[in-house]
Amino acid sequence: MNEQDRDLTGAWALNALDAEERARIEELFAQDPEAAGEARSFEETAAELSAGLEPEAPRPELKSSLMARIARTPQHSVESSEPAVPAEVTQDDSATGPTHRRADVPPHVPENEDENVDDDRHQHDDPHEGRAENEDGDETRDEDRVEDQATVIPLDRYRSSVRRSRWLAVAAAALMVTSVAGVGLWSAERAAQDEDRATIEALQSQQAASDEERQMISALLTAEDTSQLTIPSETGGTLHVMYSRDQQSMIVQGADLPDLPSDSTYQLWIIGDGGDSFEDAGLITEPGQTVMAHEELPPESLIGLTVEPAGGSEQPTTDPIASSEL
Amino acid sequence: MAHDPPEATAEPRRTPEARSGRGTAADAAAVSLAALLPRVAAGDEEAFSRLYDDVSPLLFGLIKRVVRDVSISEEVLQEVFVEIWKQAPRFEARRGSAHGWICTIAHRRAVDTVRSTDAARRRDSEEGLRAIEEKVVDVQEEGILRVESERVATALRALAPLQADAIRLAYFGGYSHREVAGLLDIPVGTAKTRIRDGMIVLRDSLGVTS
Structure with missing residues (x-):
């Protein structure tokens, strides 16, 4: 791991990295146990920080709807957060397909949309099992029934193919507006990145969807059942x-x-x-x-x-x- | 450790909780969390219900601090608990504490939410920034009200001001390290190292063992 990336352990533990950086450092953790250990200790430290906040009980109604929801939500199986143990890890995967590709990352490492780095505001996946989400999600599998008439792409795969997707321009525009509004926050370095320029162009050519539309895209991109x-x-x-x-x-x-x-x-x-x-x-x-x-x-x-x-x-x-x- | 083998064998083993020297409510919670999580992992809904009762105020406080909007925070909270439910079988105690794991899930989800929703747009105004900066500063004030928080407040005070600001903006404000750099008007590389250096100091003063 180079020194520059090694310095990212702190930002990693505070979830202050964009998706690309996050993916990169998590890959490097696998080769650098020392950095991984440091990151883990920072993660624990961050959790201690949350103890510094005033706790606040959520509305009681939330619990009943949550309990109803988990009653019909299957849990993940145990495999896949282990460090890569070749040969053994893959055996259970046949039923659900290639779900967990990057099992070799440390602490409780979030698997994320690492290919999907068009914009770091675009990272609202599950912290830990982004891609697996739709394959064992909690809703019925409508997808299977309609295969005849239409091609259904579960969101996880959709996300990884989002670059090519025709939604990209719209979605990128929607997400980029956020950055444009807050452009003062962004370093010149970042604004100069080609990808951002591309999204800005997409934004301009798209004539920016209305607020409501952006919100909907955002909601759709985050929803588990999309x-x-x-x-x-x-x-x-x-x-x-x-x-x-x-x-x-x-x-x-x-x-x-x-x-x-x-x-x-x-x-x-x-x-x-x-x-x-x-x-x-x-x-x-x-x-x-x-x-x-x-x-x-x-x-x-x-x-x-x-x-x-x-x-x-x-x-x-x-x-x-x-x-x-x- | 290296120089005291006789005592170590003569005395009963001290628990990690006792050794950490912070016999607070958080420890009791940590203990019950550690006991509950394996049951949750086994699909025990009653254990999940207890876990919710135990940690939801803490997590809701954290999520609300980052997200700020109450109804969005409520949604995030639900997502976080669904996530905990689903992922519990994959939690591994040897990689860290249950408390750390749960807080990471909640914080990650909260941060991702503010970066992806219009909540981010709202706060990206000058006004929003001032508000958040003031709020962040309040962390210390509020902290004094609670014993557990005083510990954190003290630890934060031990940091160099720029380290503390960078960490607060990132953790409680949900800003990326690049945004933190922008807000503090420092180079990105400096923000990065400041956060890391600050985390080292915090880790040591909060007694987190790596």
């Missing part, structure tokens, strides 16, 4: 959908949808009750437009796209040209 769908449309083009039941939020972006005559429009629907109820989820009036919807997504509901008269309809007047279970 899934992403790509749904082909019968008339060409696709819909990209990112949604979370927990957050009651959905972002839909059209891609390559054919232009419509000016007297008609694409309209999105949330279809419930086995096809009997239709909730308007927004219009897609321009190709590539992003639509955000804040509504309840009941279990077994579908998302559908129809072509409607310009201005949209109260209820769909044509058959869906794209749909998928959510």
Whole structure:
């Protein structure tokens, strides 16, 4: 470990590193037991600092909802926080796939979105098992059921592929606004980083989503149950959908949808009750437009796209040209 | 250690708690935490319930200090406990204390939240900064009210002012070391070493064994 990185042990223990730095130092811990030991002792020290704060009992209601939640939340299995023990570690993994790749990090080391370093405000994963989250998460696995119609990418994989994702520009813009607002806090060194420049450009070209939209993206990126769908449309083009039941939020972006005559429009629907109820989820009036919807997504509901008269309809007047279970 | 083998064998072994010389409520909590966590790891919801009762005020205080917004703090608190529930089977006592582990989860989650939500935008105003700086300074004042806190306040006072500021901004303010550098108007490298040097002093004065 070089001396510069070695100095990061303190910042590491105070969670004062960005995702990239965090990943880097955690890798180095594996090769430097002394630094790892120091980091661990700082972690304990940080915990002592929290004892310096006034404790404050949370509202009692919180506990009952929490208890209900953990009752249906499976726990992780024991494996994977061990230092890498080749051969033995992998045997349990076959069922859930390649979940825990970096087991060789010290203290209680947070596995994090290390590839996903577009912005250090982008690190709201589980401290310890970021990637594994969706694979043994606490909700039912809707993903499996819809594989036929659509490609579902669990959020963990989604996150690792976020660079390539079409959400990136939007998400980066949303996240970058935070930094722009607080730009005085940022060192010139950091602002000069290419990646930031790229996100700033993305931001400018995107015309910055509204506050609400940014909030939704942020919420979606953090939610544990967020899934992403790509749904082909019968008339060409696709819909990209990112949604979370927990957050009651959905972002839909059209891609390559054919232009419509000016007297008609694409309209999105949330279809419930086995096809009997239709909730308007927004219009897609321009190709590539992003639509955000804040509504309840009941279990077994579908998302559908129809072509409607310009201005949209109260209820769909044509058959869906794209749909998928959510 | 090296020079006292006779006493060491003659006397009953002292517990780590006794040796640390801080027979406070925190020790009792630490003991019960250490006992509860393996039960939680085994899926014991009753143990989890007790653990929640034991540590939620501490964690909520910590989360609220970093996050500040009450309703966001409540959400974070819930996420933290779900996390504790899920991860408990992977906690390993030999790598650190249960208390340290739990606080790390809570603090990490709180920090990630302020860096990723609009809470960050709100405080990134000049005004927000002043408020947080004042709040951070309050840590010492508040600390005096409680025995356990006095220990921490004393330890913080032992730091060079810039070390203490850097650590407070990072830990209680949730700022990254780069932001800390910006706030204190010092180079990033300096912030980094100041935090580390300060942590060494704190660790020693708080009696944390590495």
